[in-house]
Amino acid sequence: MLTIDVTKQLGDTLLQVNAELPTYGVSAIFGRSGAGKTSLVNILGGLATPDTGRVQLGDRVLFDACRRINLRPEQRGTGFVFQDARLFPHYSVSGNLNYGRPRHPTQGNFDTVVELLGLEKLLKRYPAGLSGGEKQRVAIGRALLTEPELLLMDEPLASLDLPRKKELLPYLQRLADELKLPIVYVSHSLDEILQLADHMLVIDNGSMVLNGPLESVWDSPLLRPWQSAQEQSSLLSAKVVNTLPAYEMSQLAVADGAAIWVNQLLPLEGQFRVRVHSNQVSVCRERPEATSIRNVLPVKLAAIDATDSSQHVSLKLQLGNKVVWANITRWALDELQLQLGEQVFAQIKGVSLSAADLASV
Amino acid sequence: MSLLTEYEVVALTLSLKVALTAVCASLPFGILVAWVLARCNFPGKSLLDGIIHLPLVLPPVVVGYLLLVSMGRSGWLGAWLYKYLGISFSFSWRGAALAAAVVAFPLMVRAIRQAFEAVDTRLELAARTLGAGRLKVFFTISLPLTAPGIVSGMVLAFARCLGEFGSTITFVSNIPGETRTIPLAMYSFIETPGAEAQAARLCVIAIVISLVSLVASQWLGRRVQLRASGQC
Numbered sequence: 001m002l003t004i005d006v007t008k009q010l011g012d013t014l015l016q017v018n019a020e021l022p023t024y025g026v027s028a029i030f031g032r033s034g035a036g037k038t039s040l041v042n043i044l045g046g047l048a049t050p051d052t053g054r055v056q057l058g059d060r061v062l063f064d065a066c067r068r069i070n071l072r073p074e075q076r077g078t079g080f081v082f083q084d085a086r087l088f089p090h091y092s093v094s095g096n097l098n099y100g101r102p103r104h105p106t107q108g109n110f111d112t113v114v115e116l117l118g119l120e121k122l123l124k125r126y127p128a129g130l131s132g133g134e135k136q137r138v139a140i141g142r143a144l145l146t147e148p149e150l151l152l153m154d155e156p157l158a159s160l161d162l163p164r165k166k167e168l169l170p171y172l173q174r175l176a177d178e179l180k181l182p183i184v185y186v187s188h189s190l191d192e193i194l195q196l197a198d199h200m201l202v203i204d205n206g207s208m209v210l211n212g213p214l215e216s217v218w219d220s221p222l223l224r225p226w227q228s229a230q231e232q233s234s235l236l237s238a239k240v241v242n243t244l245p246a247y248e249m250s251q252l253a254v255a256d257g258a259a260i261w262v263n264q265l266l267p268l269e270g271q272f273r274v275r276v277h278s279n280q281v282s283v284c285r286e287r288p289e290a291t292s293i294r295n296v297l298p299v300k301l302a303a304i305d306a307t308d309s310s311q312h313v314s315l316k317l318q319l320g321n322k323v324v325w326a327n328i329t330r331w332a333l334d335e336l337q338l339q340l341g342e343q344v345f346a347q348i349k350g351v352s353l354s355a356a357d358l359a360s361v
Numbered sequence: 362m363s364l365l366t367e368y369e370v371v372a373l374t375l376s377l378k379v380a381l382t383a384v385c386a387s388l389p390f391g392i393l394v395a396w397v398l399a400r401c402n403f404p405g406k407s408l409l410d411g412i413i414h415l416p417l418v419l420p421p422v423v424v425g426y427l428l429l430v431s432m433g434r435s436g437w438l439g440a441w442l443y444k445y446l447g448i449s450f451s452f453s454w455r456g457a458a459l460a461a462a463v464v465a466f467p468l469m470v471r472a473i474r475q476a477f478e479a480v481d482t483r484l485e486l487a488a489r490t491l492g493a494g495r496l497k498v499f500f501t502i503s504l505p506l507t508a509p510g511i512v513s514g515m516v517l518a519f520a521r522c523l524g525e526f527g528s529t530i531t532f533v534s535n536i537p538g539e540t541r542t543i544p545l546a547m548y549s550f551i552e553t554p555g556a557e558a559q560a561a562r563l564c565v566i567a568i569v570i571s572l573v574s575l576v577a578s579q580w581l582g583r584r585v586q587l588r589a590s591g592q593c
Contacts, residue, residue: 047486047490072489074493086486089506099493126591127591128590128591142491
């Protein structure tokens with residue numbers, strides 16, 4: 001368990017976080033820019049000192065204001081990947097990778113890391129000749145090879161353009177899957193978090209708003225103010241139960257008896273998280289016949305949420321023990337005269353569920 | 362048969378010995394002071410900065426006089442050094458080197474300090490997160506990235522040492538083979554009636570070694586710059 005209980009005055013805002021993060025998998029720290037994400041991760045890495053509080057990783061105290069403990073960055077055993085890669089320009093790639101390696105490595109993992117990050121061909125080159133994505137891969141490798149107990153990543157994709165992001169994201173996914181190393185991942189992109197994280201901590205204006213497993217945080221109404229209508233979505237974990245290779249379709253069981261088709265061929269039995277955009281969900285009273293829409297699910301209307309926008313209303317639809325949100329216009333709501341607890345059908349276009357909305361668990 | 366007279370060879374080798382010794386001996390102090398001025402904040406920093414820069418603006422004869430008073434064999438520091446360590450600067454080439462070093466010190470410190478200020482401290486922080494202590498960070502990150510500045514500081518100081526005249530002649534006099542460097546030898550010829558030709562020859566030698574050291578420093582500077590930015 002990574003226990004964080006710190007306060008720090010940052011100009012006008014007070015950073016105040018009291019949270020526990022798991023010491024496995026990827027924990028995302030999410031918030032707007034200026035919310036205090038980077039300050040928080042700097043505190044974890046020892047690059048900033050909180051005013052009060054305590055940081056503890058497992059049974060190791062990294063910082064304790066009361067006991068005057070403040071381990072220096074080099075004593076913390078935390079790897080750090082910065083937004084700008086910060087490679088040493090006067091070292092070659094392999095020099096950079098070896099910079100922080102322990103003199104007697106306990107894990108003979110140099111080749112593994114090089115292979116995992118695809119660095120074989122870069123080893124002799126110098127940072128000045130690398131692309132942004134390559135630099136960031138080297139920086140990740142360099143941090144991993146210090147054999148850290150915790151890997152801190154401060155928006156490692158934010159300074160990259162979209163093609164570079166797409167190039168690096170699979171490496172990060174492999175990293176998250178294959179390494180038994182807790183990762184704290186700072187990001188302001190829900191897309192990245194969906195692809196990588198298992199746990200999520202949300203900060204706004206210095207204060208912690210939410211902290212918990214990804215799916216429960218994702219569904220929380222407190223997260224909705226962060227998302228535009230296009231970004232609002234529900235997250236469902238599901239298992240692949242059926243595929244239609246000819247159409248590149250897979251069927252995922254999301255709740256007891258309910259399954260949805262997605263427009264992506266997935267391995268059978270695979271565990272996935274599916275993001276269903278609220279704008280892609282519509283409701284109707286009667287089961288539609290002869291429709292192009294692949295997913296028609298019987299749901300119960302659990303709540304009508306019209307508070308956050310005058311443009312549309314969000315419907316909370318109960319699908320077994322899961323929740324799917326649908327955004328509809330206020331006009332549609334008035335015309336349909338929907339009642340709480342009513343049994344309706346949710347329609348989700350299969351084509352709207354594509355690779356970006358699927359993350360393997 | 363040989364290009365230079367024995368007199369000129371003696372003056373030239375003495376000049377080079379004095380300048381090289383002055384630069385090499387003051388380099389560690391130059392790096393230390395430059396680092397302190399670039400990275401530390403403490404009360405009295407402006408005073409230290411001012412004292413370091415004094416030789417740049419003081420008349421060299423004043424520097425020579427101060428050295429004579431303090432470091433001469435009867436000076437307060439010189440007497441102590443002679444008594445306990447057996448080191449004497451008076452009327453020896455070591456004194457010439459000391460005078461040259463003091464006068465050239467501010468030039469060296471300025472160049473190295475600017476280079477330290479230009480080093481990205483975020484790289485140093487990154488090195489800390491990779492487990493490197495402050496000393497390792499200094500020697501593996503800060504110092505190598507400062508190398509171009511150190512080279513240019515050394516060359517500036519070397520050139521200044523070669524040309525040093527006023528404080529040398531005041532502090533250690535003009536002794537052939539011991540403290541008579543090229544500028545002092547030229548001065549002696551100019552003072553001697555009928556030695557204009559010898560003075561002119563020394564003048565040419567001075568121009569040649571200055572040019573050679575400038576060209577060498579540019580070549581070295583480029584190489585070091587490329588190495589520091591990882592392009593070779």
